[in-house]
Amino acid sequence: MPRNPVLDASRIRAAALHIIDRDGLAGLSMRKLAAELGVRAASLYGHVATKDDLLHEVAGAILEExxxxxxxxxxxxxxxxxxxxxxxxxxxxxxxxxxxxxxxxxxxxxxxxxxxxxxxxxxxxxxxxxxxxxxxxxxxxxxxxxxxxxxxxxxxxxxxxxxxxxxxxxxxxxxxxxxxxxxxxxxxxxxxxxxxxxxxxxxx
Incomplete structure (x- = not known):
């Protein structure tokens, strides 16, 4: 396993949705998401600017269905x-x-x-x-x-x-x-x- 796991938008959305499904909306934080992905929280901000932006991306993926x-x-x-x-x-x-x-x-x-x-x-x-x-x-x-x-x-x-x-x-x-x-x-x-x-x- 790489020391710094490769991040992409799809993997970040999937991990965020997993946390929301498990812990609810209030349970999602960038710190918890980073821990779920095995990276530092700062690494996430190169892919998503804010938690609110991330939630819109997650919601958008769901609505594709x-x-x-x-x-x-x-x-x-x-x-x-x-x-x-x-x-x-x-x-x-x-x-x-x-x-x-x-x-x-x-x-x-x-x-x-x-x-x-x-x-x-x-x-x-x-x-x-x-x-x-x-x-x-x-x-x-x-x-x-x-x-x-x-x-x-x-x-x-x-x-x-x-x-x-x-x-x-x-x-x-x-x-x-x-x-x-x-x-x-x-x-x-x-x-x-x-x-x-x-x-x-x-x-x-």
Whole structure:
């Protein structure tokens, strides 16, 4: 093994994401990242200027997984569904970075390239530029909301906590055991309602 490990952008991003996945956003520091890579912290600054810049690079790499190819055939509904599902999957793989992504796309090339495709496809399909912006924003709200928390896992498995005081929630204690399935199906329900509602508005 070389005494001074060779650094490149890809290796730095991968190590940073590993720390975020393991320790959370607050757990990432340039000092900890350097230790993870087996180098001095000063060595990192030749590749990335600040921690914030590094986070944008990590976020950009994750967002490369978002698929906007569904818009290519001219079906905006299919494009939105494909985009939303792949977006949620990309964030679900790295939930600790979701709060950082919630700040918006302004500094991330991957976000802006995908947003440009979505916006252009919606306008080409007949939506106004304002409507296209609102639809893209609504899609982000839907996906980030689904990625930020699990509705089902937020309940206690203690049956006694709900049964007497909240009679309409007498089965709520079962939700944590089916959280993955219910959260997936709830996201799909919201996505279907979103796209169907837009379709009705387009015909109105």
């Amino acid at each position: 978002v698929d906007v190819g569904g818009f290519a055939g001219g079906d905006w509904r299919h494009g939105l569904v494909t985009c939303a599902r792949s977006y949620r999957a990309a964030l679900a793989a790295h939930p600790n970075i979701v709060p950082f992504l919630a700040y918006g796309p302004a500094h991330r090339e991957a976000s802006l390239r995908r947003l440009d495709v979505v916006h252009g496809a919606l306008v080409a399909a007949g939506w106004t530029r304002r409507e296209a912006t609102m639809i893209a924003a609504s899609l982000v709200y839907l996906v980030l909301g689904a990625a930020l928390s699990s509705f089902s896992r937020g309940f206690s498995a203690d049956r006694a906590r709900y049964g007497d005081r909240y009679p309409n929630l007498d089965k709520a204690h079962l939700l944590p055991s089916v959280a993955a399935e219910l959260d997936h199906d709830s996201f799909e329900l919201a996505l279907d309602a979103f796209v169907t509602g837009l379709g009705q508005r387009a015909r109105g």
